[in-house]
Amino acid sequence: MKYLFFLLVLISCKTVKNDLNDPSAYSDFEAEQYADYYLVIPHKSIVYGDLENTMWTIHKQYNLEIDTIGRFFDKAKQQIIVPEDDEDELYRGEYFPRRFESETLSIENVYFYTKNAVEPKQYPTEMMVVAGMFSNKSRADSLKTALKRLYPKTRVLKSKIYIGCMH
Numbered sequence: 110m111k112y113l114f115f116l117l118v119l120i121s122c123k124t125v126k127n128d129l130n131d132p133s134a135y136s137d138f139e140a141e142q143y144a145d146y147y148l149v150i151p152h153k154s155i156v157y158g159d160l161e162n163t164m165w166t167i168h169k170q171y172n173l174e175i176d177t178i179g180r181f182f183d184k185a186k187q188q189i190i191v192p193e194d195d196e197d198e199l200y201r202g203e204y205f206p207r208r209f210e211s212e213t214l215s216i217e218n219v220y221f222y223t224k225n226a227v228e229p230k231q232y233p234t235e236m237m238v239v240a241g242m243f244s245n246k247s248r249a250d251s252l253k254t255a256l257k258r259l260y261p262k263t264r265v266l267k268s269k270i271y272i273g274c275m276h
Contacts, residue, residue: 143269143270143272144244144269144270144272145267145268145269145270146267146268147243147245147246147250147265147268148217148222148241148242148265148268149239149241149243149252149256149265150237150239150240150263150264151163151238151240151256151262151263152237152238152260152262153237154236155233155234157182157216160216160237160238161182163238163260164214164215164216164238167214167238167240167260168214170259171240171255173212173214173240173241174212174213174214175213175214175215176207176211176213176215177216178205179191179192183202187232188204188218188232188233189204189216189217189218190204191203191204191205204218206218206222207239207242210242210243210244211241212241212243212248212252213241214238215238216236216237217239218236219235220234224269240263246267250265253265
């Protein structure tokens with residue numbers, strides 16, 4: 110629902126484009142609202158408990174900080190959400206994505222970071238442990254190399270992420 114509101118805000122600002130990877134489709138202002146980031150992903154699953162265990166294990170093994178941005182997994186909704194009593198009324202009880210560079214661990218919804226993302230019709234949906242989000246691919250590749258020793262499925266996902274105002 111909040112994802113729909115987010116899309117309506119984008120439409121009202123005329124920032125929704127058919128192809129996010131086509132730079133010629135953007136004005137300078139619109140182009141500034143998006144950034145390319147490289148996400149380091151050691152594990153994906155629809156089972157939150159598996160992801161949480163992996164995140165805590167990586168935290169202990171590699172001393173990477175965990176930053177959930179105050180979100181948690183709501184078992185009734187089967188979603189990662191901002192608490193219902195959060196100060197941000199717009200995102201209470203909804204998913205709010207990680208959108209800026211950091212070398213911290215979190216669990217994210219895969220759909221938000223993929224091309225032509227659409228909010229799922231039912232949950233749980235595929236989620237992923239993100240071990241870092243970087244504007245520099247070589248930093249992402251370095252972390253991927255370190256994690257691959259113990260997490261051989263670790264990969265780097267390039268994603269065009271909306272970094273403009275979410276209100």
